[in-house]
Amino acid sequence: MRNTVKVGNKDNKAFMILSALGILFVVDVHLGNSISFLWHIFPYDSFFMPMFAFISGYFFRSRHIETWSSLYRFTLSKIQKLLLPYLGWIVFYCILTSLLRHFDILQIGAISWPDLIQNILTVGTSFSFNDPAWFVPLLFCVIIAYCMIRKLLGRFWDDYAAMAVFAVVQTIQDGFIVPRVMGKITGLNPAIILLSLSIW
Numbered sequence: 001m002r003n004t005v006k007v008g009n010k011d012n013k014a015f016m017i018l019s020a021l022g023i024l025f026v027v028d029v030h031l032g033n034s035i036s037f038l039w040h041i042f043p044y045d046s047f048f049m050p051m052f053a054f055i056s057g058y059f060f061r062s063r064h065i066e067t068w069s070s071l072y073r074f075t076l077s078k079i080q081k082l083l084l085p086y087l088g089w090i091v092f093y094c095i096l097t098s099l100l101r102h103f104d105i106l107q108i109g110a111i112s113w114p115d116l117i118q119n120i121l122t123v124g125t126s127f128s129f130n131d132p133a134w135f136v137p138l139l140f141c142v143i144i145a146y147c148m149i150r151k152l153l154g155r156f157w158d159d160y161a162a163m164a165v166f167a168v169v170q171t172i173q174d175g176f177i178v179p180r181v182m183g184k185i186t187g188l189n190p191a192i193i194l195l196s197l198s199i200w
Contacts, residue, residue: 012058019055022048030132049135053142065151074147078140086136090116093130 025044028035064074094116100106149165150157 015055015058018051022051022055052135053139056139056143057146060146065147068151071147071151075144078143082136082140086133090130090133 024035025048029045029048063070065071097106153161153165
């Protein structure tokens, strides 16, 4: 019997294995490469985040953007499945951390709620050990932005249009946004940040 892979099928074993490898890569990097699984072949911290976005996009259904109302419903579902659990977890985590700190079980700095809210709305990081959660709002923004672009371009959307959009976005991001933002954070000249990005 011929073995076939259904595109976009949630039970696609190839993408399940790819997701498992991605999770292993993330854990290894955050453990200081203690496992070093395939690290000597290629540093996987340079691609595993885009890989998760790619995996998520693989299961995209065009029916989500057939009409503006379907796009609206899809956006609401992503808010319920991604953003609300993310915000709920942050509130729980901050309360738990505050209690542990109050009873001297955890020795970390106090939570600044205004800074916490600002970070969530700007860079996506939340607080201390919960910083890796920045990926959740990023994934939400990527999904919705992609749907909006596809809906706006309509029948003009194809592989060439996608390549042009992604090239423009990447150029703006690496050429202007990242150097300016990271320049402010690190105190380095944006030109130095741009040079380091080019070399990397």
